[in-house]
Amino acid sequence: MAQLNDRGQLLLVGAFVLAVALIGLTVVINASTQTTTVAGNGGASVNGGDAVAAREAAERNVGSLLWTLNRGGVEPTGDLDKWFAKNVSYLGNGTRTYGARRGQFVNVTVAMYDNVVEPGTRVTGPVDESLPSLSPSVRARNATFLVTDVPRDEEDQMEFSVRSRSGTDYWQMYVNSSGTGGLDDVVVGTIGRVDFINREPRQCTFDDALPVRINPADATVVTKYGTPQETSRYCPALDRFGSGDSFDVYDISLGASNDFSGEYSLLVNESESSVAAPPGGSAVPVIYNATVRFRYRSPTVVYETDIRVAPDEIP
Amino acid sequence: MIRTDRGVSTGVSYALVIAISLVLTTGLVFGASSLVEQNQRSVTNQQTQVVGQQLAATLVHADRLAATEPEPRNLAITRRFPTRVAGSQYRITLTPAPGTVPTINRTVITLRPVASDAVARTNVSTSLQVGPAGGTTVLGGDVRVIYDPATDRLEVRNV
Numbered sequence: 001m002a003q004l005n006d007r008g009q010l011l012l013v014g015a016f017v018l019a020v021a022l023i024g025l026t027v028v029i030n031a032s033t034q035t036t037t038v039a040g041n042g043g044a045s046v047n048g049g050d051a052v053a054a055r056e057a058a059e060r061n062v063g064s065l066l067w068t069l070n071r072g073g074v075e076p077t078g079d080l081d082k083w084f085a086k087n088v089s090y091l092g093n094g095t096r097t098y099g100a101r102r103g104q105f106v107n108v109t110v111a112m113y114d115n116v117v118e119p120g121t122r123v124t125g126p127v128d129e130s131l132p133s134l135s136p137s138v139r140a141r142n143a144t145f146l147v148t149d150v151p152r153d154e155e156d157q158m159e160f161s162v163r164s165r166s167g168t169d170y171w172q173m174y175v176n177s178s179g180t181g182g183l184d185d186v187v188v189g190t191i192g193r194v195d196f197i198n199r200e201p202r203q204c205t206f207d208d209a210l211p212v213r214i215n216p217a218d219a220t221v222v223t224k225y226g227t228p229q230e231t232s233r234y235c236p237a238l239d240r241f242g243s244g245d246s247f248d249v250y251d252i253s254l255g256a257s258n259d260f261s262g263e264y265s266l267l268v269n270e271s272e273s274s275v276a277a278p279p280g281g282s283a284v285p286v287i288y289n290a291t292v293r294f295r296y297r298s299p300t301v302v303y304e305t306d307i308r309v310a311p312d313e314i315p
Numbered sequence: 316m317i318r319t320d321r322g323v324s325t326g327v328s329y330a331l332v333i334a335i336s337l338v339l340t341t342g343l344v345f346g347a348s349s350l351v352e353q354n355q356r357s358v359t360n361q362q363t364q365v366v367g368q369q370l371a372a373t374l375v376h377a378d379r380l381a382a383t384e385p386e387p388r389n390l391a392i393t394r395r396f397p398t399r400v401a402g403s404q405y406r407i408t409l410t411p412a413p414g415t416v417p418t419i420n421r422t423v424i425t426l427r428p429v430a431s432d433a434v435a436r437t438n439v440s441t442s443l444q445v446g447p448a449g450g451t452t453v454l455g456g457d458v459r460v461i462y463d464p465a466t467d468r469l470e471v472r473n474v
Contacts, residue, residue, distance in 0.1 A: 012332075017339050300395075
């Protein structure tokens with residue numbers, strides 16, 4: 001019996017030492033794992049990454065609404081600006097639902113204050129000899145040209161041109177066919193003078209490009225427009241037309257021979273009443289340069305800013 | 316007859332057990348304390364670095380949000396950092412640093428635990444200036460990054 005009592009004491013000592021060792025080990029492990037907890041604390045929603053995404057989504061949605069409205073995609077009832085303001089407020093809902101679905105309540109509001117939009121006119125018509133020449137007081141906010149046929153001309157005499165003038169400065173964009181290429185080859189170029197300095201002519205050649213859509217605002221040319229082979233390409237010649245050299249006043253005149261075929265679309269800052277519809281074309285009221293208020297509120301991020309929405313407009 | 320309980324005394328056994336337990340426990344505590352201390356220093360360094368990098372990321376996000384044209388009317392990002400790292404309070408100091416590119420503002424974020432000589436530094440580059448030219452110091456814990464439209468700067472404050 002005496003031997004059994006001695007063994008019991010040794011077991012007790014062993015258990016005590018083991019318990020102390022386990023407690024010490026637990027302290028060490030807990031201290032280590034604390035670092036991992038800190039590193040894993042936080043994410044895009046806490047940092048504000050979601051606010052950036054929400055702002056970009058709102059800007060894209062409002063721009064899409066304005067773009068659709070101005071191109072006749074919807075038929076608004078009543079005044080354009082009021083209809084636009086009413087529909088803008090609905091656009092925050094999708095983003096708010098997206099935020100809530102990710103496990104964090106996010107309140108996103110997109111709204112218009114003071115109805116900050118400007119009335120304008122979209123002038124459209126066929127590219128031919130009856131192209132309009134706008135008054136010097138009219139400023140173009142956007143210009144798009146869709147050329148479906150360019151006549152072959154060995155001497156490059158037949159061209160379609162757009163001239164923008166401000167005082168003694170001028171800028172001219174021309175479109176003609178390539179003298180050496182095939183019938184569908186298109187040349188887009190610019191010449192001009194700004195601040196009494198003649199700028200070096202530039203041009204871009206697009207092989208087998210028709211129909212071609214020319215966007216001076218972002219200096220791009222869409223070749224084979226409307227077909228499955230449609231490709232958007234950057235044209236350095238147009239770069240200075242849109243943003244590189246700006247004019248305070250646009251005196252836009254267009255000229256083309258009868259052999260050209262295509263369409264143009266100009267967004268100008270005057271209301272419909274002061275811009276006459278060109279022969280064979282139309283002048284419809286639009287709104288542009290909209291400013292909306294964007295608000296993003298989550299438990300960690302408060303962000304409120306104004307967003308200027310001007311899709312396809314010249315800066 | 317062989318006696319198996321020769322020299323065995325209850326008192327001696329008890330004293331021996333106590334002595335052995337004391338020696339073992341003391342050895343374990345001393346051995347483990349240096350290990351814990353070393354680990355605590357490592358944890359302090361890692362935590363301060365993590366907090367510094369998370370604050371840098373928040374500053375970059377705020378800078379990106381404030382870069383819109385026109386400037387934001389209201390911008391505040393709140394981060395909940397631990398009030399203590401490895402059991403010690405700490406201070407966060409943001410100091411402007413000279414940069415080579417005029418349009419980019421460099422800021423050094425320095426974290427100093429009160430009970431330790433460990434220092435963690437993180438550099439961050441933003442388009443906006445962070446805090447006043449003399450620098451800003453805040454305590455560790457809940458921190459808010461605010462855009463101040465009046466000074467066109469990012470400010471870091473305690474919540």
